[in-house]
Amino acid sequence: xxxxxxxxxxxxxxxxxxxxxxxxxxxxxxxxxxxxxxxxxxxxxxxxxxxxxxxxxxxxxxxxxxxxxxxxxxxxxxxxxxxxxxxxxxxxxxxxxxxxxxxxxxxxxxxxxxxxxxxxxxxxxxxxxxxxxxxxxxxxxxxxxxxxxxxxxxxxxxxxxxxxxxxxxxxxxxxxxxxxxxxxxxxxxxxxxxxxxxxxxxxxxxxxxxxxxxxxxxxxxxxxxxxxxxxxxxxxxxxxxxxxxxxxxxxxxxxxxxxxxxxxxxxxxxx
Ligand SMILES: [Zn+2]
Numbered sequence: 001x002x003x004x005x006x007x008x009x010x011x012x013x014x015x016x017x018x019x020x021x022x023x024x025x026x027x028x029x030x031x032x033x034x035x036x037x038x039x040x041x042x043x044x045x046x047x048x049x050x051x052x053x054x055x056x057x058x059x060x061x062x063x064x065x066x067x068x069x070x071x072x073x074x075x076x077x078x079x080x081x082x083x084x085x086x087x088x089x090x091x092x093x094x095x096x097x098x099x100x101x102x103x104x105x106x107x108x109x110x111x112x113x114x115x116x117x118x119x120x121x122x123x124x125x126x127x128x129x130x131x132x133x134x135x136x137x138x139x140x141x142x143x144x145x146x147x148x149x150x151x152x153x154x155x156x157x158x159x160x161x162x163x164x165x166x167x168x169x170x171x172x173x174x175x176x177x178x179x180x181x182x183x184x185x186x187x188x189x190x191x192x193x194x195x196x197x198x199x200x201x202x203x204x205x206x207x208x209x210x211x212x213x214x215x216x217x218x219x220x221x222x223x224x225x226x227x228x229x230x231x232x233x234x235x236x237x238x239x240x241x242x243x244x245x246x247x248x249x250x251x252x253x254x255x256x257x258x259x260x261x262x263x264x265x266x267x268x269x270x271x
Contacts, residue, residue, distance in 0.1 A: 032145045033099075033136045037152040039081060041136070042100015044151075044160050046084065049098065056087040056107050056267060064260045065105055065123070068116070072124045073101075075194040076131045076187075083130075085123070091268040093209065093216075094223045097126040099135045108219055111268040114208045116250075116257035117192070117201025124188035124195075125202075125227075132187060134180045181227060182236065189240050199244040203237035210234075 033041070056062065069085035083101035091108040098104075103126045105119075113119035129135065139148050151159050176184070185202065193199040206229060213220040 032140050033133075033148060033152065035078075035081070037149075038133060038136050039100040041148075041152045042098050042102050044154070045098045045100070046102040048160050049102075049104075050086075053086075053104070054089045056089040056264070058087075058263050061107075061110070061260050061263050062087050064256060065110075068120055069103060069123055069127070071195040072120065072127050072191045075191040076127060078131050083127075089267055091219060092222055093212065093219050095122050095126050097130045097135070099130070099133065099139075101130055103127060103130065107264045107267045109223075110261060110264045112208060112212055113257075113261075114204055115201065116253050117198040118205035118208060119257065120195070120197045121188065121192050121202040121205045124191045124197075125184045126188075127191060128184040128187035129176070129180070132180070132183050134176060134184070176227060178232075181229075181233060185233060185237060186240065189237065189244070193241075193244040196247050196250075198246045199241035200238075200246060203234055203241060206234045206237060 065085050065087050069083065073079050073083045078101070081101055083103065086102070086104050087110070088104055088106045090106040091111075092106045093108040093112045094106040095109050096104050103123060105123060105126075109122060110119060113122070136148065139151075189199055189202050192202060209220065209223070209229065213224065
């Protein structure tokens with residue numbers, strides 16, 4: 001119950017329901033929240049979130065996702081900032097990013113991915129939402145800059161928790177706009193390829209998600225609500241990947257991923 005509430009909170013908090021978006025990566029001038037403030041807000045929110053979620057108790061899985069995440073972050077313009085990647089003991093096929101470099105990957109996503117490139121494509125997409133600062137952009141547009149400033153500055157010490165409670169009470173799930181998704185896909189694909197993963201993994205992951213969703217719709221609910229996935233995204237991913245080189249086969253990477261997937265499955269299949 002507590003975890004379900006937290007998921008609702010997160011999905012709403014991250015996407016307060018505005019359809020505005022920019023076409024390029026935000027670089028501070030397009031976003032009224034400074035990067036330092038965004039990272040500070042991220043620390044506060046992550047502390048609140050971490051109190052409500054359960055990490056997967058397997059250091060091998062966590063270590064694998066840490067390395068994968070760091071390899072992707074190293075390709076971004078925010079590589080010099082602190083990022084955290086947390087694997088959650090949660091069978092839902094989902095991943096999300098808080099502002100300020102905090103990415104959460106549900107065990108169900110690792111179990112569902114068709115290989116390391118597919119998993120990395122989703123993590124790259126979430127990293128891209130963070131780099132493009134879609135969450136704070138939407139918070140500012142939906143709530144106003146002074147409200148977000150109050151949240152960042154901690155003028156009202158209970159505001160983060162209060163915001164959390166209010167959003168849980170509202171209980172509605174909003175979604176990223178199509179242009180946010182397109183931007184996160186485009187940036188994510190660049191990070192994916194630059195980090196040495198196969199860019200075809202993005203379209204392949206979309207196909208995996210669509211196919212699996214037909215069988216286990218509930219496990220995919222949150223992902224599809226916050227990340228609308230239409231034919232346009234699949235086709236864009238296929239077309240964009242054609243322009244990027246595919247790496248040679250990497251049997252060690254495949255073996256590491258298979259080991260991780262084996263470790264994750266008991267947590268997912270028992271529920
Ligand atoms: Zn997204």
